[in-house]
Amino acid sequence: MAECHPVAFRWPLKAKLAGAKLIHVDPRFTRTSAMADLYAPVRAGTDIAFLGGLINYVLHSPRWNTDPFFQEYVAHYTNAATLVREDFADTEDLNGVFSGLLQYTGGVREWPFNGFIGEYNRSTWQYARQAERSPEPHGAPPARGATREPFDQLIRSLKRPAALKDPTLSDPRCVLQIVKRHFSRYTPEMVEEVTGCPRATFLQVAETVLANSGRERTTAWAYAVGWTQHTYGPQMIGCCALLQLLLGNIGRPGGGILALRGHASIQGSTDVPTLYHSIHGYLQAPSALARHATLRDYLAAEAQPTGYWANMPKFLVSYLKSMYGDAAQPENDFGWDWHPKIAGDHSHLPMFVAMAEGQVKGMLCIGQNPATSLNASLERKALRKLDWLVVKDNFLTETATHWYKAPEVERGEVRPEDIPTEVFFFPSAQVAETDGSFTNTQRMLQWHFKAAEAPGDCRSDPWFTYQLGVRLKRLYAGSTLPRDQGFQHLVWDFEPDQPGSVPGEPAIEKVLREINGFQTGEPATQLAGFSELKDDGSTTCASWIYCGVFPAPDQNLAKRKQADPPDHVGAQLNWGWAWPANRRLLYNRASADLDGNPWSERKRWTWWDGKRWTGVDTPDFPTTKSPRVLANPAALGLDAHSGASPFIMKPDGVGWLFNPAGLLDGPLPTHYEPAESPVANALYRQQSSPVLKRWVRQDNPLVAAGDARFPYVITTYRLTEHYLAGAMSRWNPWLAELMPELFIELSPELAAEKGISNTGWVRITTPRGSIRAKALVTRRLRPFRIGGKLVHQVGMPWHWGWQGVVTGDVVNELTAFVADPNVSIHEGKAFVCNVARD
Numbered sequence: 001m002a003e004c005h006p007v008a009f010r011w012p013l014k015a016k017l018a019g020a021k022l023i024h025v026d027p028r029f030t031r032t033s034a035m036a037d038l039y040a041p042v043r044a045g046t047d048i049a050f051l052g053g054l055i056n057y058v059l060h061s062p063r064w065n066t067d068p069f070f071q072e073y074v075a076h077y078t079n080a081a082t083l084v085r086e087d088f089a090d091t092e093d094l095n096g097v098f099s100g101l102l103q104y105t106g107g108v109r110e111w112p113f114n115g116f117i118g119e120y121n122r123s124t125w126q127y128a129r130q131a132e133r134s135p136e137p138h139g140a141p142p143a144r145g146a147t148r149e150p151f152d153q154l155i156r157s158l159k160r161p162a163a164l165k166d167p168t169l170s171d172p173r174c175v176l177q178i179v180k181r182h183f184s185r186y187t188p189e190m191v192e193e194v195t196g197c198p199r200a201t202f203l204q205v206a207e208t209v210l211a212n213s214g215r216e217r218t219t220a221w222a223y224a225v226g227w228t229q230h231t232y233g234p235q236m237i238g239c240c241a242l243l244q245l246l247l248g249n250i251g252r253p254g255g256g257i258l259a260l261r262g263h264a265s266i267q268g269s270t271d272v273p274t275l276y277h278s279i280h281g282y283l284q285a286p287s288a289l290a291r292h293a294t295l296r297d298y299l300a301a302e303a304q305p306t307g308y309w310a311n312m313p314k315f316l317v318s319y320l321k322s323m324y325g326d327a328a329q330p331e332n333d334f335g336w337d338w339h340p341k342i343a344g345d346h347s348h349l350p351m352f353v354a355m356a357e358g359q360v361k362g363m364l365c366i367g368q369n370p371a372t373s374l375n376a377s378l379e380r381k382a383l384r385k386l387d388w389l390v391v392k393d394n395f396l397t398e399t400a401t402h403w404y405k406a407p408e409v410e411r412g413e414v415r416p417e418d419i420p421t422e423v424f425f426f427p428s429a430q431v432a433e434t435d436g437s438f439t440n441t442q443r444m445l446q447w448h449f450k451a452a453e454a455p456g457d458c459r460s461d462p463w464f465t466y467q468l469g470v471r472l473k474r475l476y477a478g479s480t481l482p483r484d485q486g487f488q489h490l491v492w493d494f495e496p497d498q499p500g501s502v503p504g505e506p507a508i509e510k511v512l513r514e515i516n517g518f519q520t521g522e523p524a525t526q527l528a529g530f531s532e533l534k535d536d537g538s539t540t541c542a543s544w545i546y547c548g549v550f551p552a553p554d555q556n557l558a559k560r561k562q563a564d565p566p567d568h569v570g571a572q573l574n575w576g577w578a579w580p581a582n583r584r585l586l587y588n589r590a591s592a593d594l595d596g597n598p599w600s601e602r603k604r605w606t607w608w609d610g611k612r613w614t615g616v617d618t619p620d621f622p623t624t625k626s627p628r629v630l631a632n633p634a635a636l637g638l639d640a641h642s643g644a645s646p647f648i649m650k651p652d653g654v655g656w657l658f659n660p661a662g663l664l665d666g667p668l669p670t671h672y673e674p675a676e677s678p679v680a681n682a683l684y685r686q687q688s689s690p691v692l693k694r695w696v697r698q699d700n701p702l703v704a705a706g707d708a709r710f711p712y713v714i715t716t717y718r719l720t721e722h723y724l725a726g727a728m729s730r731w732n733p734w735l736a737e738l739m740p741e742l743f744i745e746l747s748p749e750l751a752a753e754k755g756i757s758n759t760g761w762v763r764i765t766t767p768r769g770s771i772r773a774k775a776l777v778t779r780r781l782r783p784f785r786i787g788g789k790l791v792h793q794v795g796m797p798w799h800w801g802w803q804g805v806v807t808g809d810v811v812n813e814l815t816a817f818v819a820d821p822n823v824s825i826h827e828g829k830a831f832v833c834n835v836a837r838d
Helices: 010-017 031-035 047-059 062-066 068-077 151-157 175-182 188-195 199-211 233-246 295-302 308-327 330-338 348-356 376-383 398-405 461-476 482-489 508-516 733-738 748-754
Strands: 023-026 038-041 101-103 118-120 221-223 257-259 362-366 388-393 422-427 436-439 444-448 606-608 613-615 712-717 743-746 761-765 770-777 784-786 789-791 793-797 831-837
Touching: 023 031, 023 199, 038 199, 047 175, 047 188, 047 199, 047 233, 062 068, 068 233, 151 295, 151 308, 188 199, 188 784, 221 233, 233 257, 295 308, 295 330, 308 330, 308 482, 330 482, 348 376, 376 398, 388 398, 398 422, 436 508, 461 482, 743 761, 748 770, 748 831
Parallel strands: 023 038, 221 257, 362 388, 388 422, 712 793, 743 770
Antiparallel strands: 101 118, 436 444, 606 613, 712 831, 743 793, 761 770, 761 831, 784 789
């Protein structure tokens, strides 16, 4: 965090000055480690084993088993008491896999490039319920022009019998007992054997975390791509969430899990997404393969009858009205047929596989540098198969110049005249050269103002995107083809009202007002919050979670900069605006006990005052719902939850220790080795995730566990002085002087074994490629004793390429096309290599 998120790291340091303990768990000793009270070294890719050990330690702790706070929080605010189906089988029963595993040959299913090697049928992971009845049909879609049935009838048809529970938490099929059995083998001794972390250090971490959790104290966890870039990355994060729920650290101040963002608005780019699999507000992208043929089909497949997602029809219809305006009417499913549908996994890795197979004709590459990205030689091969490539960036990146300066061109393996791709470079304005909003780690929107004019013919991202839409609408204006009606009806009018604006530049505040939403009648009144959204077409809102940031024409709340008084303990509600509803702590109903009283007066945050929920934050709960209101099994939405159900987005109102839905690779986190590892899995017969994604190609080879040709673990990381692939930092001479060349960190023990001297040249090789770097011999990296075997680990930053003031080899020549099954994130944080003096 100190290295990659230095501005945010000031807050842990301020907490440390106030007496907090700072723990760092990481494969490398870094600047963060140097500031920590306790450093726990782990082998890259073994975080679930470490976290699972903490869970096992907590579950067997006398304090946890006797403290009324933990018992009340877990029993009532999690699904610990819920029973799971009798036919569910755990990894403990099946030696490393869950029930329902289907395996494939050739690594393909349905769409040629999705990479699945296996998939789970998740039916056995579901809750045991009262006598199941046949679901009420949501009905065939009415004929065109017919009046639609109310959506609440459809939502009601999704109701299922109540899940069975055991309030005593003793039934072997209740979630708590399943969790206990699942993590029983994650002992301190096993943690040391798998992760390499000394047992004494692990126990010190475990006791510190437990001691700092409870009624009066909370512990927070922070992570970034060190937890995501694995074939089981979401499970790592889920494992931490499970631990935090057991410790009562969710929904309470000073608790939670912080997903650190390394970009100014990476949170915003998932909220208002640049992703393939979701649309605004984390709604599932409509699919041509799923049961999404009509709007009603989509809602029947994706909506929930209980919890706040029962409002999905309001979110979705208002979104479609934002897309297609007056043309979106009940008679045409609010333009549902016009909306793009995905046909499988269209994320980065399968897209480039398809590109390499000649299935993609052109690419708009904006703020990305795939020529230096994962398995970089494969990605450059894919770029050479395009008919056309548009690169919009601040500088001539490696992607813009791959056709005449790539390593394979320099080596004479590829001739520029043989590459058919026509490359266009659009010079881009920097972010400080335009107005707009950032959404940061804590979901807060803050406005930034234009600081300077862009030089020459550089254009901003909003200009490019808006003008592309304007030209596409003009192109399709005269078409009579049904498929082009979506472009014709697309609402795309963001022309500036102020004189003297940059020609063609959209009015950014108009875009934010559109995202916020408004009543569709005259006058078009801005919406004050998402509770005003309707499913009848009377409201428009591009992103329901952002509704409320612009409640009136002159009230852009992202511009607010009014801090709380220094002596006031609050949530800084007048500084910027955080989604949803300017709420700074999600699920904050959990900061109070069953009766609505603060668990701790010292950490009071949200509480019931006898008439309504109040506190220092916006309550994440129906404001006037008494904490003693009982659940109504026949109701929809939040009326189906009790007044003591803090997790309003979950269908059962509680946090999930066990995940019956949502994740494709298991209802509980399980330690697997990375797709490439120097050792066998010490916990299960199953070596790696049985449902990871792998693209089986000759130019994407992987090696089996323990391959002697590649004996070392390698992990990649970022530096403070550079930014991502270097496209924004390697052109800066001051930053280049601070960090001038590529290096590899390795321990003194490995350097001595290989005859490598500090600053000497090293050759690093994986099954995909080979590069050179300078050696940085340092005790920041240490060898581990894993299963009786000495395992060395090396680390490399990945900021270099052949363009810029300083240049170096591309580290991603080494990485593979292998990914997590949920979100297709690559595994760049743990694979294998060999190193030798060069």
